[in-house]
Amino acid sequence: MNVFADFQSRVGAVLSAIAASGRLPAGLDLTRFVVEPTRDPAHGDLATNAAMVYAKEAKAHFPNPRQLATEIAFALSEGEGVDQAEVAGPGFINIRLKPNVFEGVLRCALTADADFGKPAQKHPGKVNVEYVSANPTGPMHVGHGRGAVFGDALANLLAFAGHPVTREYYINDAGAQVDVLARSAHLRYREALGEDIGEIPAGLYPGDYLKPVGQALAKEFGASFAQKPEAEWLAPFRARAIDAMMAMIRGDLKALKVRHSVFFSERSLTTGEYGDRVGAVIRALEGKGLVYEGRLPPPKGQLPDDWEDREQTLFRSTDFGDDVDRPLKKSDGSYTYFASDIAYHQSKFDRGYHTMIDVWGADHGGYVKRMQAAVTALSGAKAHLDVKLCQLVKLVRDGAEVKMSKRGGTFVTLREVVDETGVDAARFMMLFRKNDATLEFDLAKVIEQSKDNPVFYVQYAHARCKSVIRQALAAFPRIDLSPKALAGESLDLLDDEGEAGLMKLLAQFPRQVEAAAGAHEPHRLAFYVHDLASAFHSHWNRGKDHPHLRFVNQERRDLSGARLALVTCLGLVLASGLGILGVSAPEEMR
RNA sequence: GACCCCAUAGCUCAGCUGGAUAGAGCAGCCGCCUUCUAAGCGGCAGGCCGCAGGUUCGAGUCCUGCUGGGGUCGCCA
Known part of the structure; x- marks a missing residue:
């Protein structure tokens, strides 16, 4: 149950009705407005900007947004579960829900158990997520680790959000570097x-x-x-x-709890059962008039020492927004990495993926446009490639950056770092940041088992939930604490401000999942579980000064039952969120 | 020379695809352990959101141009 999605469609229905009456144009794009939680509780529970978004289209019949907002608000206020809907500011509609709405969410969540947060219907489109793809020439380093964790969590997230997901590793086993190996x-x-x-x-x-x-x-x-x-x-x-090397890399990945379902060999593109697929894709692009023999201008500024002007086989990536056309063959006639990669993405398209996500390191930033150009070209614009670039990881030890140098012997492998910090801490810290911001990975801070460390903070919240439940079992030995049984408790007893706040936060989980999955940004879930943990710790502590707020109250079986329903749901959402991030949710922290 | 990413509190970072008075955590200061785990909580203080224009009813968020930092630029993948 997603109250935000519910009200999104309610507002949409009101707009459609107004359109049907001729006072709004037909065929409005109903994805343009949002229904979101209010920042200020005084504004109610939900807010929508719909009236302002469609102000222009509504001008003829509603001279200013507030008038449109008034009509929408009136229609919404008639709806089930709505306590009040009022117009505020330039044309916001603030909606206050009846408490039983959040009780309903809690009940639904407990009934759905581990499925809470998943969308009502699955997405039909399958998604291919390619990540890691480190060259099989040596152990993984921390930068690879970031991409690996990001890709793995993103794949988890998309799967949770209802997409059929394939997790893929592209083995670069065909170039000169494997001959060097x-x-x-x-x-x-x-x-x-x-x-x-x-x-x-x-x-x-x-x-x-x-x-x-x-x-x-x-x-x-x-x-x-x-x-x-x-x-x-x-x-x-x-x-x-x-x-x-691949055995070693798989070991490194396993240590980081990173999973793949497909390992795709670059070499197989030319030597496999389908023959020379790189040549085939070049011919296909040629057939579309996108390949020609030509000369590239030398790069401006610093000219490479061994630059020589010559003709080569080029792909018209400039037709699709790239800066220059890109070579498909080297001087000796062999294929470039780019050519192989086109064939590889052709294979993804042939296998039915119209949504492709590649997770790359920041040093590959220059390849994004050409690869997207190639995917657009080879699929006839039917497939879309999103490239997520993970910026560099700055490894810090003792307050100083660890400079990586293979020759200088200061090369730190991913495995060493994971052995030092533990998987959970390493993963969480790598996900507790946007992918396109550089990541400072301070070993001392990652290891620190204290409130400074968000990993333990969130895990502790989960452990605390479990602890409360253990206490409850001691107080009420015969109580049924299964989520489904708890859903039947008298949830209307949850009338404390802190409890209401927690329920509202829990109600946001489906929306957070949807938004994070849609934006391909798993870090949003990391911040969400952190927020949830914070709200829980805060409420828990209020029980110190106010014993009547404690979850377990020996004298009040009914109230305890309702609160245990809440705490069980908290544990459930924390576990789901951490599960998506690939971080364990411990029963206790001792 | 061109392209990509970044710039928000002293530090590390969020900011929910343009919304209302910009938020956390560290560090600093003041409090809370006879308690469902103090790996926790409450409070105070801290801001020309790099600079300058533009679009908009409304900009930290979008556009343009600067400045500073990182990454990259045919025959490495």
Whole structure:
């Protein structure tokens, strides 16, 4: 039950009725106005700006917005559950609801249990969320972790909001970097065979994490490839090294509780059962007149040292708002990463996804326009790609930023950070921020188990709910505390201001889910559960000075029942919210 | 030179797709543990929302131009 959606349609119905009477134009876009919680409780429970939004269209019959607002307010005030609807300011309509509306929400929430907050009907459109897609050449770092957690939480959120969601990882196993990986592995292989390899040459991956790969290769192949030319061992070494790297990355992801349902290999685009799909997509775009042989102007300002002007195969991304056309083939005729990525997104489209979300690091910002251009082109504008860029993570230890350098040995892996902070804290902190703002990840603060730390603050609120319930069981050994039974309690006894505030906040959960899912912004849920936790802690503490406000009251079985319904619902929504974020909701904090 | 992101309290950040008097948490100051867990709560103080224009009944939010910080710019993915 979503009271905001309910009133959105009620207001819409009133507007339609006025339109039917000829005093508003037909075919109004009813998504333009909003019904939202009031900021000031004195304004009632809900407010809508509908009269102001349609002021222009209404001008002929309603010279000013307040007149339209008056008519809408009158119609709304007749509706069920409405205590009063009045016009305020320039044309707001403030609605005060009868208390039984929130009792109804609470009852619904308890009945729905873990399904509370999900929309009434599922969305038909399936969504593809691609995230992480770190190169299989080494362990993940903290920046990857942010994108991973963001994508995972976003996928959880969309699934909760009723979308069929596919969680996808694109394995970049086709470019030059995996050949470098294979050569690096070959070096470690020779090392494992007892050879002194000395310093790792520049251009190869120096990390120790390749030593076990070399040992495994030595065990499998013996010395047979030690002195052989690269052509003989490159392919098998590459395949095994990639597998080993992906196993490591999957381990890193598991440590962060990040899940994927599909791992899509870039290499399969050219070598798989469907043949050369990159070539096919280029030909398809060619057929649409979007591919040509041409020359690109050199970048202005700093010219690359090895710049040479030459003709290459280009995609007309400028037709779709990009700054310049983008190359599809390298000088040696092989495909660019962009070309592969077009084929990959073609595959998503072919698999029926018209909504695609890619989660990338900030360093890929320059690729957004061209990729969106490509998706528009290949789908004939039928598919939409939203790219969520996660800005950089600034890792702070002891008040100073940790500069990442693979060579300098100050490279901090994601796994090290997660081992230090715990999954819950790491995930929550990464989600307690907009994706497009840089994230300061202060290890000391993330680990701190105190009120400074929002993770524990929210988890404590959940644990406190459970604690109250344990107390209740001690006080009323025979009470049925299942949500469904609690829904039958006398909820009209919840007449305290703090209790009413909590119920109103709980009623916002479905709206928060809908808004966060619609905007692809999981952080909104993190802030919502934090707000909810804050309101709960606050109310709980009022029970110190005012014992009659405590949830459990031995003398009042009926009142306790109603309050336990409230606290159970709080626990339920906190658990749902934390669940979407992928953070555990503990029974107790000890 | 171009493109993308950011700029809100001393610090770290929200601000619900344009609404009413801009909000939290730290840090500072003053209070609250004989209590359903003090990992908590209440209060005080703290603001030219980077600057300048524009659109609008109404702008922290949208547009333009600046300033400052970060990211990126053919044959790396």
